[in-house]
Amino acid sequence: MPSIKDVAKHAGVSITTVSRVMNNFPSISESTRKKVFDSIRVLDYHPDYIARSLSKKQSLIIGVIIPDCSHVFFSELIKHIEMTAQNNGYKILLCNSLDDKEKELSYINMLKEKRVDGIIMGSHLINTEAYKSIDKPVITFDRCIDDKIPYIGSDNFTGGVLATKHLIDKGCKRLLHISGSLKLASLANKRSDGFKLTCLENNVSYQIIEYQHAHLTFEYFYSFIEQEVSRFLEDIDGVFCSNDILAYALYVYCLNHNISVPDKMKIIGYDYSQFTRILQNPKITTIAQPIQVLGELLCTNIIHLIEDDPATKIYSQIVAVELIEGTTT
Amino acid sequence: MPSIKDVAKHAGVSITTVSRVMNNFPSISESTRKKVFDSIRVLDYHPDYIARSLSKKQSLIIGVIIPDCSHVFFSELIKHIEMTAQNNGYKILLCNSLDDKEKELSYINMLKEKRVDGIIMGSHLINTEAYKSIDKPVITFDRCIDDKIPYIGSDNFTGGVLATKHLIDKGCKRLLHISGSLKLASLANKRSDGFKLTCLENNVSYQIIEYQHAHLTFEYFYSFIEQEVSRFLEDIDGVFCSNDILAYALYVYCLNHNISVPDKMKIIGYDYSQFTRILQNPKITTIAQPIQVLGELLCTNIIHLIEDDPATKIYSQIVAVELIEGTTT
DNA sequence: CTGAAAGCGCTTACAG
DNA sequence: CTGAAAGCGCTTACAG
Numbered sequence: 001m002p003s004i005k006d007v008a009k010h011a012g013v014s015i016t017t018v019s020r021v022m023n024n025f026p027s028i029s030e031s032t033r034k035k036v037f038d039s040i041r042v043l044d045y046h047p048d049y050i051a052r053s054l055s056k057k058q059s060l061i062i063g064v065i066i067p068d069c070s071h072v073f074f075s076e077l078i079k080h081i082e083m084t085a086q087n088n089g090y091k092i093l094l095c096n097s098l099d100d101k102e103k104e105l106s107y108i109n110m111l112k113e114k115r116v117d118g119i120i121m122g123s124h125l126i127n128t129e130a131y132k133s134i135d136k137p138v139i140t141f142d143r144c145i146d147d148k149i150p151y152i153g154s155d156n157f158t159g160g161v162l163a164t165k166h167l168i169d170k171g172c173k174r175l176l177h178i179s180g181s182l183k184l185a186s187l188a189n190k191r192s193d194g195f196k197l198t199c200l201e202n203n204v205s206y207q208i209i210e211y212q213h214a215h216l217t218f219e220y221f222y223s224f225i226e227q228e229v230s231r232f233l234e235d236i237d238g239v240f241c242s243n244d245i246l247a248y249a250l251y252v253y254c255l256n257h258n259i260s261v262p263d264k265m266k267i268i269g270y271d272y273s274q275f276t277r278i279l280q281n282p283k284i285t286t287i288a289q290p291i292q293v294l295g296e297l298l299c300t301n302i303i304h305l306i307e308d309d310p311a312t313k314i315y316s317q318i319v320a321v322e323l324i325e326g327t328t329t
Numbered sequence: 330m331p332s333i334k335d336v337a338k339h340a341g342v343s344i345t346t347v348s349r350v351m352n353n354f355p356s357i358s359e360s361t362r363k364k365v366f367d368s369i370r371v372l373d374y375h376p377d378y379i380a381r382s383l384s385k386k387q388s389l390i391i392g393v394i395i396p397d398c399s400h401v402f403f404s405e406l407i408k409h410i411e412m413t414a415q416n417n418g419y420k421i422l423l424c425n426s427l428d429d430k431e432k433e434l435s436y437i438n439m440l441k442e443k444r445v446d447g448i449i450m451g452s453h454l455i456n457t458e459a460y461k462s463i464d465k466p467v468i469t470f471d472r473c474i475d476d477k478i479p480y481i482g483s484d485n486f487t488g489g490v491l492a493t494k495h496l497i498d499k500g501c502k503r504l505l506h507i508s509g510s511l512k513l514a515s516l517a518n519k520r521s522d523g524f525k526l527t528c529l530e531n532n533v534s535y536q537i538i539e540y541q542h543a544h545l546t547f548e549y550f551y552s553f554i555e556q557e558v559s560r561f562l563e564d565i566d567g568v569f570c571s572n573d574i575l576a577y578a579l580y581v582y583c584l585n586h587n588i589s590v591p592d593k594m595k596i597i598g599y600d601y602s603q604f605t606r607i608l609q610n611p612k613i614t615t616i617a618q619p620i621q622v623l624g625e626l627l628c629t630n631i632i633h634l635i636e637d638d639p640a641t642k643i644y645s646q647i648v649a650v651e652l653i654e655g656t657t658t
Numbered sequence: 659c660t661g662a663a664a665g666c667g668c669t670t671a672c673a674g
Numbered sequence: 675c676t677g678a679a680a681g682c683g684c685t686t687a688c689a690g
Contacts, residue, residue, distance in 0.1 A: 001441070001681055019685060025630060027659055041421065044462065046441035050382045051683035054666050059379060061422070068408065070603060075404035079397065082425050086432075091444070094388070094423040097410050103415075112330070112375035114667095115420070130660045218607040252609045274399060277605060278547040278574060278582045332667055343677045348669060356675055379668035383682050443683095 003045040011039040013022040022047055053114075061300055063116035064142075065095045065122045071216055072245070072273040073291065074122065077141070080295025088303055090117075095105045096267050098326060104130075108270035113138045118306045120298050120328060124184055137305035139176075139315065141298060142187040150305070150315030152297045153187045159287040160194025163268045168202050168283070170329050172238030175199055175206045178229060178250070179242045182210055188242065191270065194238055207232060208217040219251035230257075237265060238329075244269035244276040247284050259278045283326030293319050330643045331372040340368040351376055354463075369494030382443075387652055391631055392445035394436045395470075396452045398655075400545055401405025401574070401602040402620070403451065405416065406470070410449060417632050426452035438509055440465045447635045449627050453513055466634035468644065470627060471516040478645030479634070481626045483515040488616040488650040491521020492569045492597045495614070497531050499658050501593055507558060507579075508571045520599065524569055536561060538555045540575075550578035566594060567658075573598035573605040576613050580657060593657040612655030622648050 004022075004165055008015040020028055021036040032156050039045070053059045062085055068300045078094065093116055097104045104126050109132055110116045118137035130143055131138065142153040160177075164207075167175055177195045177303035178187060192208060199206035209232070211224050230253070247269030254261050261267055261282070269276065272288035301315045333351075343363055349357055350365040351419055358367075368374070382388045391414055395403045407423065414421050422445055423602035426433045427547040433455050438592060439445045440463055460467065471482040489506075496504055506524045509517060528535035538561070540553050559582070570576035577600030583590050590596055590611070596603065601617035630644045 005683080015684080016661055016686085017659090020660085023685085030660060032659080044441075046663095048383075048683050049442045050379060050665090051443075051584040051620075052685075053379045054377075054383050054668085054683080055664070055685040069398065069411065070408040072603070075401075078423070079399040079425060082398065082423055083427075086424075091422050091424070091439075093420050094407070094411055095415075095420070096408060098412075105616040110420075111376060112373075113378045114380075115378045162513075218609075246451075248609075250606065261581065274401070275607060278577065278604060279608070280577075281584075282545075291481060296344045313496060334667080344668080345670085345675090345677055345679095349676085352669085358675060361675085375665050380682090381669075383684085384669040386682070513669080 002045045004045075004047065006043055007036065007039045007045050010043060011035045024220070028159060031183070033312060034154045034210075057114075058117050058306075059115060060089060061091050061093050061116045062306075063095060063107065063110050063119040065097055065104065065119060065121050065123050067099050068096050068155055068216075069094060070211075072275045073243070073271050073289075076273055076291045077295045078120070080292045081299045082098070084296045084299035087302075088300070090303065091301075092115050093289045097122070097125070099125060101125045106139075108134065111138075115238045118302045120302055124186055137302055139302045139305060141294070143185065144187060146314075150301065151187065152294060152301060152317050152319075154289045154294060155318050156187050156190035156321075157194045159270065160191035160240070161288075162290065162323045163270070163287050164192075164193070164195045164198035165202075166323055166325075166329060167238035167240060167266055167268060168198070168204055170238070172233045172266055173204060174236050175204055175228075175238045175240065176236045177206065177240045177242075178208050178246060181209060189241060195294050207236070211316065218245055218249055221246045221261040222253060225253045227252055233259065233265070239265065240268050241267065242272060244284055244286055247286065248275075248279070251282055251284070262327065262329050268329055272324055282328050285329040286314050286324050288322045288324050290319050290321070334551050335372055335375075336365065336368045336374050340364045341371060354479070364422070369374045372459070386443075387446050387635075388444060389418060389424050389496055390445045390626070391635075392422045392424060392436065392439050392448040392449060393424055394433065394450050395427050397545075398423060401604045402572070402618075404599050405602055405620045406451070406624045406627075407481055410628045413625045414632075417520045419478065419628075420633065426454070427453060429437050430532050434459060437463065437467075438649070440467075447570045447631045449631050453515055468611050468627060468631045468634065470623070472514065473516060473645075474654050479630065480516065481623060481630060481646050481648075483618045483623060483649075483650050484647050485516050486523040487517035488618075489520035489569070490615050491525050491650065491652045492520070493524045493525075494531075494600070494653075495652055495658060496567035496569060496595055496597060497527070497533055497620045499591070500566070501595055502533060503565050504567045504569065504638035505558075505561060505565045505573060506534055506535065506537045506569045506571075506608035508537060508539050510541050518547050520569075520571060527560065536565070545574055546579055547574055551582060554579055554582045562588065562594070568594065568596050570596065570598045573600045573613055574603060576615065576657070577604075577608070580611055580613070591656065591658050597658055601653050614655040614658040617651045619648050 004015045007018045095107045122141040123141045140151045182189050190245050259265050269284045269286040272286045333344045336347045424436045451470040455470045469480045508521050589596050598613045598615040601615045
């Protein structure tokens, strides 16, 4: 494998010159530029990025830490992050925290180990303290850690309002919201705020049930519904679910227990991820998160932070959501 | 950010000694070991992996190149690859080729640029030639490029046989197989071989239709069925689909056109990925690929190749598949 | 327009 | 058991 030295020797110039040609310095004469490019081609030379990283003190790698890349929502989010990274000369190092605090912490240390130039954090178990010792770029998805760490999220509050208003507009009088853990200080909690406020404003009685686990599987949700939700359903005519898999599990539960949807029970989900888009029966009514926009913003903003681009100082952003009406409401 | 120099100064030893402590050399006295560890703790020192990589000539990073990480099958495969990598001290660099030849090629160059120690290749557009100039570890998923490049795959041939036999056992007489492009020299083509052979052995008439695009979306498959498949369906009573999304699209098509499944038409898919496991109606009959095993084997074998582990020389492997009976046959 | 030399932060023979 | 020095393959002031 040829190094810059070999190219320099072959072209009869110094390694400085080779480096300059590689990096498109304007001061190089046409003739030497050509010589060097020829040698590069002949030797099939590719610069060593490890060496480059060491001297430039940048790895051009972004760490992406999420709970689980096989989760429908995150797998799409990652795709758009990666595409955006690629378009900007960065690569991504993928890390699944699997909701394990230790792993989350150890992944954050990638910053101190210079493995990555910045981190996109989509996993939220460790507390604010752990971020204190870090002065390098971090951006979070759907979580506001503190003033210093920017976040990207969709408009969860409005999402909650839209979902709840929709149920009320459809005639629901007694609403239930099934939410992820509200202890985690996730921005997703604002969905619950929007839900509550809308119920209060419309004099609709409501109830909120939290699930704690983050295993977002159908089986988990179905048994959660059987054990923790079913006994309340009799008094309920509309449910706002915090994600679409949960909404589907509830739909199936209702089907299995002769509760007709949407006649007796209206169900609305959240995400509009791939699963929901593929599913044809039912078409789940849901709040669509703009996954592509979220992924792109996460990536472009972490890059701005890394490159300390002063022209673009607004790193935290909230993007709009949209109601998608299906057949479950 | 402290470097090894700072630790050495703080502990009153040489950087060589600090390095030895970091790397668990046995020859260090207990007292200096303690001094060094104390300094590391006090200074919150983390070794620079870029520098380490440069001197050790290994990045401890594995490149994973796939068509699209948001695809249900690949998102799960990646998860298991990443977990296995993590357990063995490696990280993964995720690359979506998006079925773009240029990208595939440029990603392979990560090897020459020392960004990664090895590559797991799950994207198969570029031809054998492109791999000729590479003498570094590559392992492929579901594709046999040449003798020198090991592969991991599931037993596609048996999968094809199992699926076809199942349809025949259920009484089908006129079979159709809808396959991905057979030109790509993918091991998945063996499903089609298994299909053909089983039809011939059982004197069942058959037909094969290929789709060319790799956009594995419901919409693509549905319109493909409308345009290219529907006119043949009248003469068919059983279809073996090369993936579950396609099988679902066909199911929905039949539903929409009053072709009752499984009475008039039996449908079997392939993969048994997350989507299929979540979907409750219908339960698609399918061939389950052992995604976890595949991911683990891909990762452990590329690591063996990277570390040139002579104790474990069998790098190509085929793993067994399983018939999952649902309600579509 | 070009080059010699120092430096990035580690590891690793070599020497004692 | 420990250290001085060379080296990994680049980039970047500095000098001409």
